[in-house]
Amino acid sequence: MSAELLSNLKEAGQTVISTRRPWSQFLDLSALSLPSSVSEATTRLSHNLTYFLFNYTLLILLIFFLSLISNPFAILLFLVLFAAWYFLYFSRDNTEPLSLFNLLTLDDRLILILLSVVTLLLLFSTGVWVNFLLSLAVGAFVVCLHGAFRSMDDLVGDDNESPYGPMLSDSAADGAYTRV
Known part of the structure; x- marks a missing residue:
């Protein structure tokens, strides 16, 4: 493997991991309530x-x-397939949205079609x-x-990820008014 490929895989892994949330926050039973x-x-x-x-x-x-x-054989096959999806498609450097299929490059389309066909073949050939x-x-x-x-x-503090984050914050560093 080349150093560039390893670097790209590392960056992609860090990007994916940065979007995960703590399981303790996800499974917090005190945060469950009936919607009104x-x-x-x-x-x-x-x-x-x-x-x-x-x-x-x-x-x-x-x-x-x-x-x-x-x-167990199907589990092994699908682990390999998920790794292929991750390394060949999701970890690539692409700024185009997935829903705009016609804007993907020819290489991206070929990879997407190939992985989709392999996924369907595995689903039907393994009978799962x-x-x-x-x-x-x-x-x-x-x-x-x-x-x-x-x-x-308890998720309100994460509004800084939204475009309106600085307007929702109470701190002076984020643009709130301070006394002169």
């Missing part, structure tokens, strides 16, 4: 999906791997496509429950 309305539940869900995206992704992957517990669909359904249900019931009160 459907509107509040959807607001909570939207905010928590953004804030805890890494944790939710790992949770869904864990549910998928638990569904494969009786098929039903496990995958059930895991996605259970994972989506758990994520929606947690996201709707997880209060955002």
Whole structure:
């Protein structure tokens, strides 16, 4: 492996790890409460999906791997596949959004198509496509429950990540008025 490739992999790993939130904060039972309305539940869900995206992704992957517990060969194949997705697609240096497929370069499109085809082939050839669909359904249900019931009160301090962060802060260093 070249030094540049190792450097790129290290940077990509640090970027992914920087988006994870502490599991103690994610699993804080004192932060769970009933939303007062459907509107509040959807607001909570939207905010928590953004804030805890890494944790939710790992949770869904864990549910998928638990569904494969009786098929260790499939677990090994999918671990290799997830590593391939990470190293060949998600760790690359690309500023284009994933939803804008037509703006991806030809190399990006080929990698995306190849990895998608290999994923589908593995799902069907190992016979775990039903496990995958059930895991996605259970994972989506758990994520929606947690996201709707997880209060955002203790997450307010993280508004500095938003474009309005300095306006929401109370400190003088962030632009609040001070006495002259």
